[in-house]
Amino acid sequence: MERDLGKPLFDLVLLIASAAAFVHASALPNIDIVGDLSPAFFPQLISAAVFVLATPCFINDLREWRSTARGDHPVGHRRAVAQWLLVVALTLGYTLVFERLGYIPSTAVFTFCCVVGFTVTSGGLSALSMGGKVKALAAAALFAVVLASSVYYVFTELFDIPLPG
């Protein structure tokens, strides 16, 4: 079994978030309607239930983590984490510039960066000759431009979905 600190950490995040939600809900105004519950009742009940259920999960996952022998991560783990972070960072960046840059430029840049990013993190680019690198980059750029333009045309013209110009 792989030693994964992420499991108890995720449970801990749930515990903290549910406690914070409970406290925040208690600050909601109480409006008296005969027979009705306060607006805070449901959120407080749910956050309390999450806290109660997440506590044994946290203890179990922490125990499991402590009892699992420390070992090296499987081959390619760093690459996998880099790829995951790359996608999250690029998606966040895409969200930030989506309206400002307009749909076609932002989508083309995002797609190009995604494809090239995967090639770089997987070591695919360094294995290529200079000519091969230029060819791979040109192919990625072409793919990005064609995808962005064709999708823009299909959605704005055929489906009438407005996209930032």
Next chain:
Amino acid sequence: MISGYLDGLEMVLQLGTLLAIAGGTLLGIIMGALPGLTSAMAIALLLPVTFGMPPVMGIGMLLGALCGAGASGSIPAILLNIPGTPSSVATTFDGFPMAQKGEAGRALGLSIVASFFGGVASMVILSLLAPPIAEFALRFGAAEYFSLSIFGLVIIASVAGKSLMKGLIAGLLGFFASTIGTDPITGVGRFTFDQLSLLTGINLLPALIGLFAVSQVLKDAFEYDPSARLKASEHRVDIARPRFLETLKHWRALMAGILSGSIVGPVPGAGGSIASLVAYDQARRFSKSPDKFGTGHAPGIVSVESANNALLGGALIPTLALGIPGEAATAVLLGGLMIQGITPGPMLFDNHDGTVYGIFLAYLVANAFMLLIMCLGIKVFIRVLMVPRKQLLASILVFCFIGVYGVDGDTFNLYLMLGFGVLGYFLNRYNFGTAPVILGLILGPIAESNLRRGLQAFQGDWTPFFTRPISLTFLIIALLLLVITILQNYRARRPA
């Protein structure tokens, strides 16, 4: 009912609707054929496209995706020994050995026809069973709806995650997310943090696309390994054509598949892999040559593939009649229905008379398109398996963005989508599951508003929730299910 079917037929037999169903089926086939991509993801990606469509056209498109993905999981299962969807695991038992004998086309032909028969049979069962269940549910009041919501949450939480506790936590997270926004009774803003976009609550679409599409892309990005590229089948693919007569010749296996799928389908959370394994086991048990199973035996493929598609119609019964989905794909479909302005449940059969029968017929047409498209395009779909993963992942994210932004042009929803995507990734990674979150998000408002309306009506008295027979039945079943799941988990962990 007959006039309802005639109205529904009129809605379905329009060029636009037929094209939408065909398009949905095609996308579903492509998604189902790609290992790792799911029918839930296909439906989530199609949701934005269906916005401007009339209900039957939009839902027909989503049903096409469900139907196509259900059938095409057999393509990689047969050709590569890699199930495209979890329900295609059992297809590898006989499909791959048959392909190794150089009869991949025959295996594909059998699987396509068996899927078609399974789908058609399940549509008949759906149309027969859903209306009486919905009619019964018309007796439900606030107490019953509250108990039904709790029952639905418990049932999906107990099967979606690998642990009951984690499944419940995931469901409660969805419940909590549903409380964000303006309180339905007092009008007080809850957890809105002065964000205008949150006043009306969490938008279902970014949540759906985030949990089912973005989280899957993140998972694929983590697992992306360029050295593990899929290779085209080394075995000769003979002519893939529909094998109607051969499939019917194995009627015992076909019936085993249809019955297993139809029985397992309506059980919320039971899922395709259970139905297909049950069908395979039953077909082998009633076979005259059980020892041939696992060696490339046609009845093995027929039973599994008919069960896979028979399951889909069964899973639609609780989704349409009670508003409780059977598993992830139908949970997303339920979201799609609500986005279309259709509230699943008993009133659906009362208010949208022609619409619901149109939905039944659209599902039938989707099965016909699945048969047609799979037969015509089988060689192309084999090539789909070779699409480079990095281009595919980037394209899926682009479609997610358009889908979410296209709803109302609100950039906040894009952040919400990313947030749900990251949350969904960790929920899946740590065995919580994402289906309970969506169900919680859908059932949360039903549970809260009915509990509070009920309490107002009963002058603050809680006892009717536990004394009205239907409400009590739902609560007892939910409690029993909790106890059974806890006992099963305890037994599984106890050392032998």
